[in-house]
Amino acid sequence: ASSLQHACEEPAFSEHKDKEYADVDWDKLGFGLVPTDYMYVMKCAKDSVFERGRINPYGNIELSPSAGVLNYGQGLFEGLKAHRKENGSLLLFRPEQNAIRMRYGAERMCMPSPTVDQFIDAVKQTALANKRWVPPPGRGSLYIRPLLVGSGPILGLSPSPEYTFMIYASPVRNYFKEGTAPLNLYVEEKFDRASRGGTGGVKTISNYAPVLKALTSAKERGFSDVLYLDSVSRRNIEEVSSCNIFMLKGNVLSTPATKGTILSGITRRSIIELSRDLGYEVEERVIPVEELLEADEVFCTGTAVVVASVGSITYQDRRIEFRTGGRMACRELYETLVGIQTGEIEDKHGWVMEI
Numbered sequence: 001a002s003s004l005q006h007a008c009e010e011p012a013f014s015e016h017k018d019k020e021y022a023d024v025d026w027d028k029l030g031f032g033l034v035p036t037d038y039m040y041v042m043k044c045a046k047d048s049v050f051e052r053g054r055i056n057p058y059g060n061i062e063l064s065p066s067a068g069v070l071n072y073g074q075g076l077f078e079g080l081k082a083h084r085k086e087n088g089s090l091l092l093f094r095p096e097q098n099a100i101r102m103r104y105g106a107e108r109m110c111m112p113s114p115t116v117d118q119f120i121d122a123v124k125q126t127a128l129a130n131k132r133w134v135p136p137p138g139r140g141s142l143y144i145r146p147l148l149v150g151s152g153p154i155l156g157l158s159p160s161p162e163y164t165f166m167i168y169a170s171p172v173r174n175y176f177k178e179g180t181a182p183l184n185l186y187v188e189e190k191f192d193r194a195s196r197g198g199t200g201g202v203k204t205i206s207n208y209a210p211v212l213k214a215l216t217s218a219k220e221r222g223f224s225d226v227l228y229l230d231s232v233s234r235r236n237i238e239e240v241s242s243c244n245i246f247m248l249k250g251n252v253l254s255t256p257a258t259k260g261t262i263l264s265g266i267t268r269r270s271i272i273e274l275s276r277d278l279g280y281e282v283e284e285r286v287i288p289v290e291e292l293l294e295a296d297e298v299f300c301t302g303t304a305v306v307v308a309s310v311g312s313i314t315y316q317d318r319r320i321e322f323r324t325g326g327r328m329a330c331r332e333l334y335e336t337l338v339g340i341q342t343g344e345i346e347d348k349h350g351w352v353m354e355i
């Protein structure tokens with residue numbers, strides 16, 4: 001018997017399925033879950049390969065209480081977006097990079113993973129099945145969330161006997177409640193996000209719950225997000241709970257090098273390439289927090305966050321403010337990236353997949 005079944009047999013919201021758009025107030029979208037019609041599910045046994053998946057109605061899943069993911073956190077996730085073009089087609093941004101990253105993470109977490117082709121096919125099917133939930137051009141995107149989890153039952157600590165790959169989706173707009181206003185970051189010194197030899201560089205679900213304590217406390221004090229330091233010296237910056245970080249000094253953009261403790265963001269890598277195209281010098285290296293505080297401009301990058309300007313950083317008892325107006329590198333990079341993602345700027349890198 002399967003350890004994962006769908007509680008819901010009938011497609012949700014079936015009465016409006018023929019409409020071009022779902023009944024959503026697009027202007028009120030933030031980054032909260034808006035359930036859509038369908039999800040993708042594919043399973044495989046340990047030491048086996050994924051074979052055939054299917055699109056199912058979106059709904060709750062049934063999972064053994066002893067599933068590996070629930071007990072020992074054996075799971076990975078990904079995130080990518082689909083934008084709607086004026087001609088009605090959808091644009092996916094670098095889905096093969098998510099597929100490759102999931103395969104890399106699965107190896108670290110002792111899980112089988114879908115092939116790159118299976119991953120892309122599943123993403124396409126999920127996006128197209130939920131097309132009416134993709135916001136109109138310029139009003140947001142469909143956030144697509146692939147998950148790979150150990151769904152089979154275990155008791156002792158070991159890899160799960162069964163794995164489930166799922167994808168669900170939700171229409172979204174701005175990640176932060178600040179909208180597009182500059183972020184106020186807090187530099188965390190008590191809690192670490194990742195350690196040497198750990199899993200900070202893979203997109204495992206178990207990297208995210210441990211930051212909730214620092215994040216919640218910072219939000220209660222009015223900050224937008226938390227910037228973590230390396231766990232050895234606690235002097236060098238690593239990443240923010242939900243995104244990567246960049247600083248600009250003169251014409252040089254710098255971002256922490258990914259050496260196992262920092263997630264290799266797809267937006268991060270894209271911004272590095274676009275920055276070079278636009279004439280900036282780019283360095284991936286160790287960045288002491290004290291150097292960050294001297295930056296001309298600071299910004300964050302991520303699939304959910306896109307490119308977000310940082311207005312202030314609070315470190316120990318100092319609050320340092322950064323330039324947020326005038327000719328901003330982060331504005332130029334945001335417009336270039338989103339222009340490519342939405343099909344308004346020529347995609348010279350071949351990053352966009354039209355479906």
Ligand code: COI
Binds near residue numbers: 079241242302303305
């Ligand atoms: C993304 O940007 O896609 C992420 O996975 C970050 C998450 C905290 C929303």
